Amino acid sequence: MAHIPDGILSAPVLIGGAAVALGGVTLGLRSLSDRAIPRAAILSAAFFTASLISVPVGPSSVHLLLSGLMGIMLGIAIFPAVGVALILQALLFGFGGLTTLGVNTVNIALPGFILAMAIGPIIRSSHSSAMRAGLSALIGALSVLGTGGLVALSLALSAPEYTPVASVLLATYLPLALAEAFVTAAVVGFLSRVQPDALSLATGAAAS
């Protein structure tokens, strides 16, 4: 539900979104050394694949965003990774849009990046697995709700008539936030047991 198609948003919102996305993508690319690009690409391919899994929540099912986890593993490079994934999604499945590429990138990447910046370091240094699980669940849930809030904001800023829909929209993000919280906690738990250095930023030149 995070992909706004073409033809809905107003020009100022589209341009604003594109400008922020451009900044994020530029900084993200700059953070990747030449040698780190293949690694970042393979990671974004993995996240793209993971988001195709449909996870049941009650009677319906959701597709995970995993932006919190991406933020932890990619840092600011989450912006180009999400942008590339969105282009690919538009090409392969026809989801999303061209003019909304910037807005959609920001809506998904920004919450994940900010939350991972704020909470990620605590997760990496924590020695208690319960604490790690709780914090990763928090990152997962809040990044989804942040995306929901930004999508609602993009709609409300575009036209006042969208506002009622925007508030209903937020409620539909609750089940996804729930699933995302549990799955993110499980992934972080798995990685910290199996390969803890996977949780550190994968953008540096030589990690191993």
Added chain:
Amino acid sequence: MGTVSPMRPSLLPEDLRIRLIVVFLAVCIFSQLQSLETAFFAFIGSLILGATERIERSLWRRLMHVEGFVLLIFITMPFLIPGPSLFSIGPLQASLEGVARAALIGCKVSASVLLLMVFLGPIEPIRLGAALYALKLPESLVRLFVMTVRYVSVIRMEATRLHKAMRARAFQPGTNRHTYTSYGNLIGMLLVRSLDRAHRVENAMLCRGYNGRYPYAELSAPKPMDWFSGSILMALALGILLMDKIPF
């Protein structure tokens, strides 16, 4: 699917660079149309283009994939905009204004989706890299894109294998902790294997002298026919924009 000869005549420019520029500008124009008449015109135009290009049936199905909230906007719009009443459902009054706005949005969204489908649907993503590079996108972004495209198919196979292994052990997805933990482990494993793979790929690339340069296929110059069809399509889109700006 009928038999499609490889050299079937097409209105679309074959050159990917021209095709990308045309579709980008056209979608920019379509997404900002203000009047219902022109938006309807744009929608019909894209529909005709789609019909003449003999798009595969699987692509048409994409039109059905409208996001939930677009549907919601479409349904609520008639009742939220004040104006002379057209019809009413219980206490709700649908205004003429509102119905027109909903139709405008519907036309713009479907026209844009149609254009994307007709122009980009048949393109293999892996071929796009050279075109994006030729269009002067940052080289590192193109490299990221090309490698992501390449490895999505590899990692999807990996994910399918892991999924099959789970099902073979009688995994039944449901709304419970066990399901979420299992999917978490699946994704975790996928990430671990991806990092392993990244390490191997990196070494293999270094062995072959990778120093941050990445070769791209040299694109031949666009054919005159590509320029011609590109400008015709562009003129049509600009015509719609003019119609939209000048009330008639």
